[in-house]
Amino acid sequence: MSKVSCRKAFSARLTELAREDQSIFVLATDSRGSVTIGGFAAEHPDRFIECGIAEQNAVAIAAGLAKSGKTVFVTGPACFLAARAFEQVKIDVAYNKTNVKVIGVSSGVSYGPLGGTHTSTHDYAGMRALPNLTVLAPSDNVQAASLTEYLVRTNGPAYMRMGRGDVEGIYRDGEQFNVGVAKEVNKGSDITIIACGETVWHALQAAGKLEKDAISARVLDMFTIKPLDEAAVRQAARETRAIITLEEHSLFGGLGEAVAHIVVTSATPVPMRIIGFPDEELLVGRSAELFAHYGLSADNVVAAAKDLLEV
Amino acid sequence: MNIRKLEKKAGQLRLDVLDMVFNSKAGHIGGSFSGMDILVALYYYLMDVGKILRSDPDRDRFVLSKGHCAEALYAVLADQGFFTKDELRTFTHFGTRLAEHPTRDIPGIEIATGALGHGLSVGIGMALFLRADRVPAHVYVLMGDGEQAEGSVWEAAMAAAKFGLANLTAIIDRNRLQISGCTEDVMPVGNLEEKYRAFGWQALVCDGHDFSQLIPALATRVPDRPVVVIAETIKGRGSKVMENIAEWHHQIPTATEYQTIKADLEKMIQEVSP
Ligand SMILES: [Mg+2]
Numbered sequence: 078m079s080k081v082s083c084r085k086a087f088s089a090r091l092t093e094l095a096r097e098d099q100s101i102f103v104l105a106t107d108s109r110g111s112v113t114i115g116g117f118a119a120e121h122p123d124r125f126i127e128c129g130i131a132e133q134n135a136v137a138i139a140a141g142l143a144k145s146g147k148t149v150f151v152t153g154p155a156c157f158l159a160a161r162a163f164e165q166v167k168i169d170v171a172y173n174k175t176n177v178k179v180i181g182v183s184s185g186v187s188y189g190p191l192g193g194t195h196t197s198t199h200d201y202a203g204m205r206a207l208p209n210l211t212v213l214a215p216s217d218n219v220q221a222a223s224l225t226e227y228l229v230r231t232n233g234p235a236y237m238r239m240g241r242g243d244v245e246g247i248y249r250d251g252e253q254f255n256v257g258v259a260k261e262v263n264k265g266s267d268i269t270i271i272a273c274g275e276t277v278w279h280a281l282q283a284a285g286k287l288e289k290d291a292i293s294a295r296v297l298d299m300f301t302i303k304p305l306d307e308a309a310v311r312q313a314a315r316e317t318r319a320i321i322t323l324e325e326h327s328l329f330g331g332l333g334e335a336v337a338h339i340v341v342t343s344a345t346p347v348p349m350r351i352i353g354f355p356d357e358e359l360l361v362g363r364s365a366e367l368f369a370h371y372g373l374s375a376d377n378v379v380a381a382a383k384d385l386l387e388v
Numbered sequence: 389m390n391i392r393k394l395e396k397k398a399g400q401l402r403l404d405v406l407d408m409v410f411n412s413k414a415g416h417i418g419g420s421f422s423g424m425d426i427l428v429a430l431y432y433y434l435m436d437v438g439k440i441l442r443s444d445p446d447r448d449r450f451v452l453s454k455g456h457c458a459e460a461l462y463a464v465l466a467d468q469g470f471f472t473k474d475e476l477r478t479f480t481h482f483g484t485r486l487a488e489h490p491t492r493d494i495p496g497i498e499i500a501t502g503a504l505g506h507g508l509s510v511g512i513g514m515a516l517f518l519r520a521d522r523v524p525a526h527v528y529v530l531m532g533d534g535e536q537a538e539g540s541v542w543e544a545a546m547a548a549a550k551f552g553l554a555n556l557t558a559i560i561d562r563n564r565l566q567i568s569g570c571t572e573d574v575m576p577v578g579n580l581e582e583k584y585r586a587f588g589w590q591a592l593v594c595d596g597h598d599f600s601q602l603i604p605a606l607a608t609r610v611p612d613r614p615v616v617v618i619a620e621t622i623k624g625r626g627s628k629v630m631e632n633i634a635e636w637h638h639q640i641p642t643a644t645e646y647q648t649i650k651a652d653l654e655k656m657i658q659e660v661s662p
Pocket of ligand 1: 532533534561563565566
């Protein structure tokens with residue numbers, strides 16, 4: 078399977094879809110390079126709007142365009158779109174139910190070497206709390222392209238976050254995804270690992286290691302953070318003895334807490350472990366270094382699994 | 389243009405606003421009264437309201453960026469038949485769609501507003517759409533002068549000039565007051581005409597209560613350039629009880645004040661010669 082970044086897969090598919098669908102507009106925030114959206118700009122210059130370094134303005138312009146029937150993708154680094162422009166996402170996109178797709182790239186700790194100004198480990202928490210908004214985090218290029226198509230074909234506000242680097246392939250070309258339905262990427266009966274975005278690959282590695290120790294780990298790719306697949310979480314709590322969540326996000330307000338909310342209210346609650354970034358300033362470093370340091374790794378998941386299962 | 393008719397209408401609509409505010413004990417009466425003549429110029433003269441009622445794609449768009457003056461717009465929309473006048477009585481009541489800031493699903497409301505500094509950007513998006521699809525319609529955005537302190541307004545000001553949006557008119561209700569006092573004390577907005585001009589706009593200043601100035605200003609079109617109309621207004625315009633007093637940003641009249649304001653408005657309407 079290929080190793081391509083989600084953002085490139087997104088841009089390529091969107092540029093392709095825009096050949097057929099004349100309603101697609103893309104707004105950039107001096108982010109042509111970081112979003113890798115230059116191809117769209119070159120091919121569809123009339124539907125590419127450069128808004129400069131002004132994220133608040135860009136998101137609200139997107140809402141105005143969408144109000145008249147356009148499908149608008151407003152793009153830029155997640156750290157800015159999900160923080161500086163949060164009020165515009167809350168009001169002009171979510172509250173107004175406009176057909177705006179907020180695309181945050183280089184999310185999480187992709188920009189780790191740039192320091193804490195450029196991390197976005199808060200975006201699930203903020204975006205999850207906004208009514209009407211769909212929140213997506215693809216785990217590989219195939220899924221990113223597929224979700225891009227979903228965003229084009231459906232009407233309504235959405236936020237999709239993607240990392241910067243090339244990621245390991247999870248899916249074969251042509252794989253189908255249903256938004257709101259978790260994708261089971263490994264069958265298992267002892268424990269369930271729920272991950273999203275780039276952590277899905279680490280979850281799969283962990284499942285492989287656990288299998289060697291005769292522990293059967295189910296892995297769910299929870300690429301739809303919202304609406305969360307509650308049924309899949311309840312099923313995991315019913316059919317497996319523990320749940321671990323793994324996310325490139327703060328421990329506060331992200332996938333782990335979303336899953337925990339379902340688990341504690343299910344008929345068969347099970348012990349859980351939430352793995353993510355602690356509530357502290359993160360060290361400077363490359364994404365892989367930070368993943369390893371903070372335990373977003375297969376080894377840490379394996380240790381947590383054995384601890385939870387008391388083996 | 390029948391200016392007397394417009395003046396009379398603006399007086400009557402102020403009476404509707406007074407009733408809404410007094411009955412619901414809510415709202416922003418000062419700014420609603422300062423901006424009412426602007427709304428009347430747009431909805432009773434400049435815009436084709438029939439097209440807006442039908443939601444025609446080529447309708448003119450109005451965005452109330454100073455969303456806290458929703459009751460002024462509600463009074464206009466009810467009078468124009470977007471919904472019944474009876475509904476005005478539900479203003480801010482439990483479960484109503486007529487919140488203190490315009491909500492999404494009210495007929496005639498293009499976009500829900502209320503947090504300041506959003507409307508001009510949204511208006512740019514609408515104007516970009518109209519231009520892209522070659523729709524001959526115009527976008528009007530009404531902002532407050534206190535609102536000019538929001539940085540996003542100036543992001544939008546830069547962008548509208550960059551895009552050369554001749555189909556966009558920004559209007560500033562320049563009543564020189566905001567919730568805490570004079571705009572020039574709270575955060576001086578300075579010479580707005582020069583500021584917008586420096587940003588690449590066509591900037592006009594007019595008396596925001598004189599239809600003979602307001603209408604030509606709002607009708608001004610310049611090739612490849614957005615227009616801003618700085619409408620010099622009086623907060624609480626229509627009654628000596630309220631005029632130019634910052635507290636009337638959102639003060640609720642007492643029963644006695646209500647009677648006085650009502651009498652002032654009725655007198656104002658009567659003084660408009662037939
Ligand atoms: Mg003011």
